[in-house]
Amino acid sequence: MSELLNKQYRLAKRPVGEPGDDTWEFCEKPVAQPGADEVLVKIQYVSLDPAMRGWLNEGKSYIAPVQIGDVMRAGAVGEVIASNHDGFSPGDMVVGTLGVQQYAICNGKELHKVDTRIAPAPRYLGVLGMPGMTAYFGLLDTGKPQEGETVVVSGAAGAVGGVVGQIAKIKGCRVVGIAGGAEKCRYLIEELGFDGVVDYKNEDVMAGLKRECPNGVDVFFDNVGGDILDAVLARINLHARIVICGAISQYNNTKPVKGPSNYLSLLVNRARMEGIVVFDNSKHYGKAAMEMAGWMAAGKLKAKEHVVEGIENFPNTLMMLFSGDNFGKLVLKVTDN
Amino acid sequence: MSELLNKQYRLAKRPVGEPGDDTWEFCEKPVAQPGADEVLVKIQYVSLDPAMRGWLNEGKSYIAPVQIGDVMRAGAVGEVIASNHDGFSPGDMVVGTLGVQQYAICNGKELHKVDTRIAPAPRYLGVLGMPGMTAYFGLLDTGKPQEGETVVVSGAAGAVGGVVGQIAKIKGCRVVGIAGGAEKCRYLIEELGFDGVVDYKNEDVMAGLKRECPNGVDVFFDNVGGDILDAVLARINLHARIVICGAISQYNNTKPVKGPSNYLSLLVNRARMEGIVVFDNSKHYGKAAMEMAGWMAAGKLKAKEHVVEGIENFPNTLMMLFSGDNFGKLVLKVTDN
Numbered sequence: 001m002s003e004l005l006n007k008q009y010r011l012a013k014r015p016v017g018e019p020g021d022d023t024w025e026f027c028e029k030p031v032a033q034p035g036a037d038e039v040l041v042k043i044q045y046v047s048l049d050p051a052m053r054g055w056l057n058e059g060k061s062y063i064a065p066v067q068i069g070d071v072m073r074a075g076a077v078g079e080v081i082a083s084n085h086d087g088f089s090p091g092d093m094v095v096g097t098l099g100v101q102q103y104a105i106c107n108g109k110e111l112h113k114v115d116t117r118i119a120p121a122p123r124y125l126g127v128l129g130m131p132g133m134t135a136y137f138g139l140l141d142t143g144k145p146q147e148g149e150t151v152v153v154s155g156a157a158g159a160v161g162g163v164v165g166q167i168a169k170i171k172g173c174r175v176v177g178i179a180g181g182a183e184k185c186r187y188l189i190e191e192l193g194f195d196g197v198v199d200y201k202n203e204d205v206m207a208g209l210k211r212e213c214p215n216g217v218d219v220f221f222d223n224v225g226g227d228i229l230d231a232v233l234a235r236i237n238l239h240a241r242i243v244i245c246g247a248i249s250q251y252n253n254t255k256p257v258k259g260p261s262n263y264l265s266l267l268v269n270r271a272r273m274e275g276i277v278v279f280d281n282s283k284h285y286g287k288a289a290m291e292m293a294g295w296m297a298a299g300k301l302k303a304k305e306h307v308v309e310g311i312e313n314f315p316n317t318l319m320m321l322f323s324g325d326n327f328g329k330l331v332l333k334v335t336d337n
Numbered sequence: 338m339s340e341l342l343n344k345q346y347r348l349a350k351r352p353v354g355e356p357g358d359d360t361w362e363f364c365e366k367p368v369a370q371p372g373a374d375e376v377l378v379k380i381q382y383v384s385l386d387p388a389m390r391g392w393l394n395e396g397k398s399y400i401a402p403v404q405i406g407d408v409m410r411a412g413a414v415g416e417v418i419a420s421n422h423d424g425f426s427p428g429d430m431v432v433g434t435l436g437v438q439q440y441a442i443c444n445g446k447e448l449h450k451v452d453t454r455i456a457p458a459p460r461y462l463g464v465l466g467m468p469g470m471t472a473y474f475g476l477l478d479t480g481k482p483q484e485g486e487t488v489v490v491s492g493a494a495g496a497v498g499g500v501v502g503q504i505a506k507i508k509g510c511r512v513v514g515i516a517g518g519a520e521k522c523r524y525l526i527e528e529l530g531f532d533g534v535v536d537y538k539n540e541d542v543m544a545g546l547k548r549e550c551p552n553g554v555d556v557f558f559d560n561v562g563g564d565i566l567d568a569v570l571a572r573i574n575l576h577a578r579i580v581i582c583g584a585i586s587q588y589n590n591t592k593p594v595k596g597p598s599n600y601l602s603l604l605v606n607r608a609r610m611e612g613i614v615v616f617d618n619s620k621h622y623g624k625a626a627m628e629m630a631g632w633m634a635a636g637k638l639k640a641k642e643h644v645v646e647g648i649e650n651f652p653n654t655l656m657m658l659f660s661g662d663n664f665g666k667l668v669l670k671v672t673d674n
Contacts, residue, residue: 059456060605061605108461244600244601256598259567259599259600260597261593262596264584266612267612268397270612272610272612273609274606275605275609277605
């Protein structure tokens with residue numbers, strides 16, 4: 001296996017604002033042999049997620065930052081091609097935090113087997129992976145939607161947002177998505193069954209929310225922050241629940257984060273704003289995945305992946321998340337399968 | 338009774354920013370006779386509360402705004418001097434939303450009798466009134482402090498803050514108050530038994546919190562908003578609860594409210610920010626007042642009222658709340674008793 005070459009991206013410098021050319025170091029080096037209890041995985045798809053931007057910052061967060069010189073952290077799915085671990089054999093398909101690279105050597109306990117006969121490999125990075133789990137637990141455990149309530153989700157055509165909206169529909173809610181552009185909005189209505197959409201790139205969000213949420217907003221699942229969070233805060237109902245999943249509009253700020261000016265709407269409406277991190281629910285992933293797979297089989301939960309090919313495209317592809325150019329779960333195909 | 342004159346303040350004009358001379362109309366008019374089922378109350382003390390600033394603004398809130406020309410809304414305590422209501426007799430001491438005036442005629446169902454042998458009249462506007470109920474329910478039901486946790490309260494020497502801190506002590510918490518000035522800080526430590534104080538007028542709040550909260554912040558009861566809310570957000574622990582009771586630093590803004598820049602600390606820490614309005618708990622006031630009276634009798638809950646005399650001083654006295662010049666529950670004595 002010594003002839004195998006591994007292409008990878010390492011963190012060269014912490015970015016200020018948007019990651020740029022000097023953020024990454026592209027490396028190519030021979031693939032090593034797995035040690036005792038280790039597994040060698042040939043990665044097929046690398047997951048690109050908004051949270052990755054946060055991992056580049058120094059300082060306390062819910063997970064340690066990526067260190068300078070380290071392979072960039074990322075979820076990925078691939079095939080075991082060599083194993084010194086009893087639990088894995090060549091040919092097994094696995095997911096784990098394998099990094100932005102083509103080959104990974106890792107301890108078996110960081111890996112989970114997946115069955116690509118049930119769903120294609122990239123889906124285990126989307127609906128059946130972290131974004132799906134984030135949507136499932138964030139909406140159901142923290143948002144607590146009740147039948148007949150109005151649920152609004154921002155970043156609605158993204159990996160998490162699309163799942164949030166579909167689960168809210170399954171629970172009998174009126175679902176309104178906020179997304180950018182006519183194509184995404186059409187998709188939310190026609191493909192995913194949303195009841196209403198607000199196109200933040202082409203209309204006033206306040207006016208759109210007023211039109212689509214005539215009975216106000218009971219649950220808001222926020223992936224974007226900024227002005228959109230403020231607009232929704234102005235429309236919430238008594239005892240509304242706001243789930244803070246992310247704030248992609250603020251991640252590349254060089255100025256302080258824009259805090260929600262309308263936060264006193266929480267007081268007026270005795271409402272709640274609560275943050276979530278998916279890892280807290282890891283014990284219950286299995287049960288959730290099973291329920292989600294059932295919904296998928298029943299045609300109630302649809303998945304969409306946006307695949308970009310070539311590991312060399314990692315830096316530019318990551319930026320699609322911040323410009324909103326991805327449409328569905330963004331993954332990078334890094335080797336042939 | 339036709340010779341009685343009633344001095345009162347009415348809302349003349351909605352203020353932009355701080356209420357000024359043109360906000361109020363001072364009137365003097367003869368006292369009318371109570372009608373069927375009505376009661377005439379001679380008011381002794383009028384309650385001055387930060388929430389009154391919000392009632393001057395047009396627009397949707399948790400209560401309708403005061404209308405132009407109306408007597409300014411305020412809680413008050415006084416003596417029944419004439420009654421056409423079976424439940425009240427002359428000599429009864431009562432509290433209710435009686436307005437900024439010396440005499441009020443009102444429907445008996447808006448009044449509650451109080452016993453001034455148990456506690457002096459102004460205390461029914463403080464610890465045993467709305468501020469006390471706000472502290473009790475906001476801290477216990479929404480903040481949910483657990484023994485050994487660190488509870489921080491802003492506006493700590495105010496009517497609500499002082500009670501919050503003392504109840505948190507009763508519940509076995511480490512209690513840190515944020516207040517302005519050495520005298521108030523000394524009072525919190527020496528009289529009310531707080532464990533630590535941060536003097537926001539004389540030190541950096543971030544540094545003070547770091548010193549006084551070595552184990553972080555589990556519950557924050559916020560009365561002030563602005564930079565202090567951001568400073569505390571930077572120090573919260575996993576699963577912290579932030580109770581939004583008010584934002585006095587922002588009430589006279591002519592610019593948009595400063596939203597909390599550090600709100601993503603809610604995400605990092607899976608923490609919760611929730612608004613409260615005391616009226617929601619009105620069914621349970623009786624039980625709470627009984628428990629509070631027990632703590633007072635046991636010396637565990639102390640009360641402090643700041644009494645200013647003369648109804649003519651209403652406009653300036655109200656402003657003491659915003660400059661932080663009051664020390665304890667601020668009341669206006671409007672007639673002799």
